[in-house]
Amino acid sequence: MRSFLSRFGSLILFVLSGFDRLRFRGASRLLNHARGVDSYLWQQSILRKDFAAHAEHLTRSLRQATEAQAHAEGVPIRHLNSPNTDKEADALALAHAHGRTSGRLALLTCVESCQTYRARKDDAGLIMLRKQEGRCLHYYHYFQHPRVGLCYVRVQSYFPFTVHIGLNGRQWLYQQLQQCGIGFRRQGNLLTAVNDCAAAQRLLNEQCHTDWPKLLSELTAPIQPLWPYLHQTAQAPYYWMTEQSEWASDLLFRSPPALASWYRRWLHHGIEHLDCKDVMRYLGKRLPAHGFGTCTGDAKIDLRQRLGGVRLKFWYHSNSLKFYDKEGLALRVETTINQPGYFRVYRTKEGAAADAPKSWQQMRKGVADLHRQAQVSHAANERLLQSLATVAQTAPLGKLLEPLSQPAKNPQGRRVRALNPLTGADGALLRCLSRGTFLLEGFRNRDVRAALGLTAQDPAEHRRQTAAIGRKFALLRAHGIILRVQKTHRYQVTAQGKRILTALHAAYASDTNTLTTPP
Numbered sequence: 127m128r129s130f131l132s133r134f135g136s137l138i139l140f141v142l143s144g145f146d147r148l149r150f151r152g153a154s155r156l157l158n159h160a161r162g163v164d165s166y167l168w169q170q171s172i173l174r175k176d177f178a179a180h181a182e183h184l185t186r187s188l189r190q191a192t193e194a195q196a197h198a199e200g201v202p203i204r205h206l207n208s209p210n211t212d213k214e215a216d217a218l219a220l221a222h223a224h225g226r227t228s229g230r231l232a233l234l235t236c237v238e239s240c241q242t243y244r245a246r247k248d249d250a251g252l253i254m255l256r257k258q259e260g261r262c263l264h265y266y267h268y269f270q271h272p273r274v275g276l277c278y279v280r281v282q283s284y285f286p287f288t289v290h291i292g293l294n295g296r297q298w299l300y301q302q303l304q305q306c307g308i309g310f311r312r313q314g315n316l317l318t319a320v321n322d323c324a325a326a327q328r329l330l331n332e333q334c335h336t337d338w339p340k341l342l343s344e345l346t347a348p349i350q351p352l353w354p355y356l357h358q359t360a361q362a363p364y365y366w367m368t369e370q371s372e373w374a375s376d377l378l379f380r381s382p383p384a385l386a387s388w389y390r391r392w393l394h395h396g397i398e399h400l401d402c403k404d405v406m407r408y409l410g411k412r413l414p415a416h417g418f419g420t421c422t423g424d425a426k427i428d429l430r431q432r433l434g435g436v437r438l439k440f441w442y443h444s445n446s447l448k449f450y451d452k453e454g455l456a457l458r459v460e461t462t463i464n465q466p467g468y469f470r471v472y473r474t475k476e477g478a479a480a481d482a483p484k485s486w487q488q489m490r491k492g493v494a495d496l497h498r499q500a501q502v503s504h505a506a507n508e509r510l511l512q513s514l515a516t517v518a519q520t521a522p523l524g525k526l527l528e529p530l531s532q533p534a535k536n537p538q539g540r541r542v543r544a545l546n547p548l549t550g551a552d553g554a555l556l557r558c559l560s561r562g563t564f565l566l567e568g569f570r571n572r573d574v575r576a577a578l579g580l581t582a583q584d585p586a587e588h589r590r591q592t593a594a595i596g597r598k599f600a601l602l603r604a605h606g607i608i609l610r611v612q613k614t615h616r617y618q619v620t621a622q623g624k625r626i627l628t629a630l631h632a633a634y635a636s637d638t639n640t641l642t643t644p645p
Contacts, residue, residue: 127315127375127508130515137254137384138377140323143504144330146315146372146460150342152364154356157286160255163243166360167243177245181285184352185262188283191351192265196233202226206236206534214278217268222373227270230349234266240282261286267349272400275301279345287356289346289364295333296374301331313395316376316453323457334500338493342366367491374460375511382454388517389436389451396438396449397429398565398624405440408447408509409461410469410502443468449514459510466491469496523629529605530626536604543607547630553600554578557634558620559608560627568611568618571595 131138135580157163165171172180202224204216213234221231242260245253262284268276275297280290296315303310303326309480310326311319320326346364347353357363379385402425403418411421426441432450439448444464452458463469466489474482476490489495531543546552558577571592575581580591599617602608607623610616619627 127511130377133515134377134388137379137388139380140320140374141377141508142317142323142327142330143373143375144299144327145333145500146374148293148295148371149369150291151289151367151369152289152346153367154286154362155365156360156362160243163255163286166362170360174245175254177243177255181243182288184355185284186503188281188287188351189263190323192233192281192283195349195351199230200224201233202235203231203235206234209236209238212270213266214276217278219264221268226633228272229270231268231270236264236266237588238264238282239262240264242284242286254262260447261383265349269345271301273300273301274341277345279349279427281346281350286362287350287352289350290369291342291345295330299326299335313453313455316378316456316458318378318453318455323372334497338496339366342493351570356584366464366493367492368496368499369494370462370464371496371499371503372460372462373500374458375507376452376456376458376503378456383456385451385454389457391517392449392457392514393436393438394430394628395514396440397427398628399621400427400440400513401621401624404513404621405442405447408506408513409442409445410439410506411442418500423588449510451471459507461500461506463503466495466499469497469498469502523633526626526629534604534606536600542601542604543603547626548634553599553630553634555602556607556627556630559565559602560631565619565624565627568616570615570617571599578606599624 127141131141154162156166163177165172167177167180193203195201202220204220206213206216213236217232217234221227223337224232226232227376238261240260240262241257242262243255243257244260245254248254256354262282265281265282265283269279271277274293277291277293277297280292281294290353294315296312296317300310300312303320306325309321310317317326343366345362378382388587405425405427406418406421423443426443428439428441429450430437430439435451435454437448437450439446445468447461447463448462449457449459449461454528469489470486471489472484473487473495474480474484475487489498527547533544534542536542545556547556555574555578558564558574561577564573574595575591578595580595582588582591599608599610602623603610606620607626608617608619611618
């Protein structure tokens with residue numbers, strides 16, 4: 127962050143970092159697996175064959191009480207025929223039509239997929255409970271909460287009555303700023319002006335230290351009719367987990383043209399200069415000098431045109447890091463964690479005594495580790511911003527190409543010749559490798575031969591062309607332009623190679639007048 131601000135600080139009004147979208151799931155640990163449900167049935171003196179009737183009874187109780195409570199409080203209800211609609215927009219429109227601006231705004235119902243249990247006979251003819259995919263009615267309760275702002279609580283109407291809660295850290299911040307009497311302006315989910323930026327950042331930081339089980343329970347208990355039954359009679363309380371956390375760093379620019387003038391260069395930097403190792407490092411993975419160590423899985427890059435602009439997103443497994451121009455006013459860098467198990471947290475082992483020594487353990491989905499998710503996400507944002515800061519560094523083309531004009535040594539210590547990067551066979555090969563597909567996805571010997579038009583049908587000539595391209599690859603590897611992906615026949619352009627190839631492509635495509643015109 128410091129390196130980015132040192133280069134672009136004069137263009138930026140303020141920086142805010144904190145939670146954006148947060149999604150939580152409440153589920154009973156007892157009812158989360160078939161053996162636990164067997165234990166629950168035994169405690170309640172219910173036979174497996176009677177499980178379906180028991181579950182239906184609880185569902186009827188939940189639905190009748192939920193809808194009766196909504197009618198009693200004057201909360202408008204609407205059923206949605208498709209789960210793919212914008213539920214938040216529907217809820218706000220329904221609340222506006224009924225003049226509701228605070229408290230519970232609306233209640234939406236929708237049939238959606240869920241995880242539930244079915245009684246099935248096994249090979250021996252015994253009735254067993256199996257967890258499987260199903261569909262049932264869900265209730266979406268939308269609130270304008272006095273503390274966290276706009277949020278929703280989704281209650282599954284069938285056993286095991288899982289709860290999902292969605293809220294937004296920025297909406298929460300707006301509520302806090304209003305309560306503190308701090309003036310501000312916003313545009314959608316972006317804070318565009320605030321009288322006390324330091325106070326706004328402190329309020330965002332305080333969200334990390336929230337008593338999450340207490341807050342989530344306070345949101346759920348009043349609208350979940352089975353809450354007393356699950357927590358007291360069934361002894362199956364909700365355990366709160368973080369399904370998804372988004373940590374966003376907003377850098378608000380003084381003017382949209384100032385952001386636009388740099389944003390496209392940052393996009394090109396992300397596409398052309400960053401590789402899979404960079405993505406892994408940004409997301410906290412330690413990699414050896416050669417190879418990928420213990421890291422497995424795919425690292426991907428996704429460029430997408432959105433309604434508000436262009437977004438560049440990097441994936442490693444199901445966690446991601448992205449940046450985009452928010453409302454054309456701010457550069458937003460955002461880390462999304464869907465699988466926290468790929469990170470570590472310094473804590474005692476689960477189940478150990480409170481005074482047991484701490485060590486680095488796998489991060490859990492439980493909300494107890496949400497503060498650590500904030501830490502690793504903020505660090506990932508800063509690493510990406512540090513990389514984007516290098517876009518401001520410029521070097522003459524001659525300085526960039528100077529190492530290529532000198533002989534180099536391959537990994538075996540043998541001397542290899544210099545390159546002629548602008549003309550001849552060397553120049554043609556380098557321009558071929560500067561294709562966007564090759565820069566992003568890598569290439570094989572046969573891919574390059576096809577791109578260069580070397581498609582001999584004669585077997586002897588085919589072997590000669592293949593060997594010639596292989597020698598060219600060895601030469602480029604010695605100069606650090608490309609590297610070979612271990613245990614494959616695929617090659618990748620290195621970060622330095624991408625800078626060189628991009629500059630060469632631009633220089634080769636430029637006309638003489640453009641190059642000789644004084645700035």
